Structure formats: structure tokens, C-alpha cells
Amino acid sequence: MFFNKNSLHILNLFLSNERYNIKQLEEILKIKKRSILANVSVINDFLRIHKIKGIIEKENYFYIEEKESTKIKGFLSEAPLGALERREYMLLKIFFSEKVILSKDFLEIDVTRRTINNDLQSLRNQILEYDLKILSTSIEGVFLEGKERNIRVSFVKYLTRYFIQKNKYHNLFEKLINSRLKKEELKKAQDIILNLSKKMDVKLPIEYFYKLVALILVSCYREDKRCDFYEEDKNSKYILKNTNCGIFINFFKINEVSNLKQYEIDTIIDVFLCFDKKNFVKKSDYRIDVFFKRLEEKLNIDIQTKSIISIKVLKIIEISRLKKELGLSTDEKIGILWDKYKEYYFEISSIIKEVIPEIYDEDILYLTIFIKDNLDSTILKDKKNKRILIIDDSFEKMYGKIVLSYLKKNYYIDILKIINSYECDESLIERYELDFILSLSEIEIRELKIPVLNIKVENILKNSYRLESYGVLKK
Secondary structure, eight states: OSOOOHHHHHHHTTTOOOBBOOOHHEEEHHHHHHHHHHHHHHHHHHHHHHTTTOEEEEEEEEEEHHHHHHHHHHHHHHHHHHHHHHHHHHHHHHOOOOOOOOHTTGGOOOOHHHHHHHHHHHHHHHHGTTTEEEETTTTTTTEESOOOOHHHHHHHHHHHHHTTTTTGOOOOHHHHHHHOOOOOHHHHHHHHHHHHHHHTTTTOHHHHHHHHHHHHHHHHHOOOOOOOOOOOTTHHHHHTSSTTHHHHHHHHHHOTTTTTOOOHHHHHHHHHHHHHHHTOOOOHHHHHHHHHHHHHHHHHOOOTTHHHHHHHHHHHHHHHHHHHHHTOOOOGGGGGGGGHHHHHHHHHHHHHHHHOOSSSSHHHHHHHHHHHHHHHHHHOOOOOEOOOOEHHHGGGHHHHHHHHHHHHBBSSEEEEEOOOOOOOHHHHHHHTTTTTEOOSSOOOOOOOOOOSOOOHHHHHHHHHHHHHHTOBBBB
């Protein structure tokens, strides 16, 4: 297209009618202020030529007026395809066709034959991950070669991406898809998934909803293609263990969804089981177990016994995997809640990226917020300040006073007394109705009726996980 990648990304960001300051843009786009301003200038110069008002800066915030946003969307839908859009359009056209004749089927994208040949070579490399080939001959034109199942899986991926980000696509995509898929077919596929969602009382994330819609549409569209679905599906045994498997099968029969292959049925069931709160079945993935174990060790928490957190974490990871597969990103504004959750975010991010690298940064943020908030609400039975006592044997209780000042400023906590280790006894604990004791002393405190947290001063100031694991809320 007429913009470079960054300019187009920035423009699409503002078409949602959001307002951003420079700091937020730097965090979302991962580029510096100088590059952002340069790209904004390029965008505005180009739009000015077409008599469209571009990105406005007012009171340190950048935005596009709503009426101008509508004009820009209309303009973009008629503008020439960019390189990535062009290749995706060509690939969808190949998926929809038995063969494609270069001399007539790509006239609408208005580029040279040499550019088309270069795009085809890029596409050949792109679909190698599905074990597919794009072949071309002077007689047969351009066509796909590979297992039917692999063709369907990759077809579903690109169709799903279109449905989710439809408003960002050129109008050529809409024309192509509307010419090959009838509106009633699309509505029927949507109704099948919606009705199944109601029947199972499961609310699917939009990414998975459209994936299943695309799966049904592709299965119908390629119903008469050659079949090579004889291999045993690896999910079948896992799915058959679920008591609701029969409900799905009967639903497909009643709704006359007879064209679906076994792996497609299993895929639909698999997705619903993943997001079914009542009948959730954990998938077999050792990496998730490793993530939980390392997280528990690092943060001194117990997630395995908290099934709600465990299920939610698994669902976030599943959604992130699909977004990664589809090449989607929500551009979550990570900086907005940074201060409140940043310590947890860094630790969770370092663990999960090592164990499950395909997860997106914005999903790690969501995961962090969910885990932190749920741990707070689970550990704390109410919002009352925790009552603690500090043990400090330093000269004139110097360290205890430093910790006292820090904790009162940053936590909901009542520190009733700073004492020496030799002063600690049961009568003191009962008198003050303490929740726990924070000991800065190297002397081991004898066993008491309440928890004693031994921690060094520098560890409290640098890292609050152990303190928060005792139910202390951060301000």
C-alpha cells in the first residue's frame, strides 16, 4: 500500500476512535517517539492530498475525528492492495478455486506479472508449514497440492482471520468471499455454533467462534473434494472420555451437519470442552503443568488447588495460541496497569515465555491481572488491614523503622509494634490479635500459634511476593 508497515499500523490503531499519548504509543508500537512522529507526518501528508484530515494532536493526546475516520476507512477499502494483503488475497483465491489462471484471475489487483510471480514464490514458502505446495503449469494454471486435511486447516486459518478483522480488510476480500460463500451458508454456520453454545451454556471467545464458523464453511465448500482422512485423530480418545460427547453427536445429526469429517467434529467438541466451566477437561500438555509448578515456587502460592484460576489460565493460554496462529494481536495498552502488577508481570512473563513461547504479551498481562486479583480475593477473607508485629534486633530498631515507613506507604497494613526478638511471646500475640509476625532478625523465632515470616530488609523493598502471599493487599 502507500504507507509503510508502521504507518499503516498506526493509522489502523486510530481508526478505532481511541486517543493515545506518546508513552502509550511507544509501548503499543514498540518504536520511539521520533519514529512515531515521522510516521504520523507521512500519514497526514498523504491524507491531506486526498482532502482528508488526519491525526490530530491536542493536549498531548493523538486521535482522529470520528467523521474523518469514516472517510479514511472508505478510502482504504478502495486503495491498492499492500504486499501482505495482496498475497493473502491471492492465497484465498487459490483456496477457493480448482485452478487460477494468472492472465485473468488477478487482473483486479493491478500489478505486473513479475510482481505476481514474486508473490507466488513467497506464498510457496509461507504454506510449507502445512506441507502444501503451490504448483503452476501453462495448461492447468496455478493450483494447490497436498493432503485435503492440510488444505482445509490452512483455509480455515485465513478465513477466520478475515472474519475477525473484517473491517481492516480491503473490499476486494469481501467481494471474493461473497462471490464464493452464500449469505445463507454463512448464517447457517453461525447459527449452528450459536445454538450449540446455548445448548452447552458455553460462551466462546470471538476468535474461536469464528474459527468454528470458518471450519463448517470450508467443510461444506470442499465437501466433494478427494478425501484422505483415514489417519486416527489424536484428540478422539481424549474427547470420548467426556460424558457430554453424545450431546454433540446428536446435535450434529439433528442439525444435519453431515458433511463434517471426524477431525472437524472433534475440533468443535474440543473447543467447547476447553471453554465449558461445568464440564471442563484439562488438555494433556506437560508445559502447562511446568508453568503452574514454577509459578507456585516463584511466587510462593498454590494454584493447583484453585481450580477456577487453573481453568482460567488454561483458557487464556488457549486463546493466545490461536491468536498467535492467526497472526492477531489486540495491542493491549500494557502501560496502563503497569505499576500495580509489574512485579508479578515480570515474573510470570519470564516463566511462561520460556515454557510456552507462543503466548502474546497482552495475554501475559491479562494472565497477570487475573492471577494477582484472584490471589488477593482468595487469600483475603475481607478488606481489613492485616495486623502484624515487626521483630528487629538492629541498633535502635533502625531496619524496623525503614520497613515500617515503606509498608505503611505501600500496603493496607497495621503495624502495631516493633520489638526485639527476646520480647516476643504468646501473651503479646493474643493481646494485639495479630495475623502474623514479620521478623527481620537472624535469630530463629520459636514456634508460635501464628505464622512468622523471616525476611531480609532488602528483599522486602525489592520483592513483595512473600509478604503478599500472607494476604497483604498493595495500595
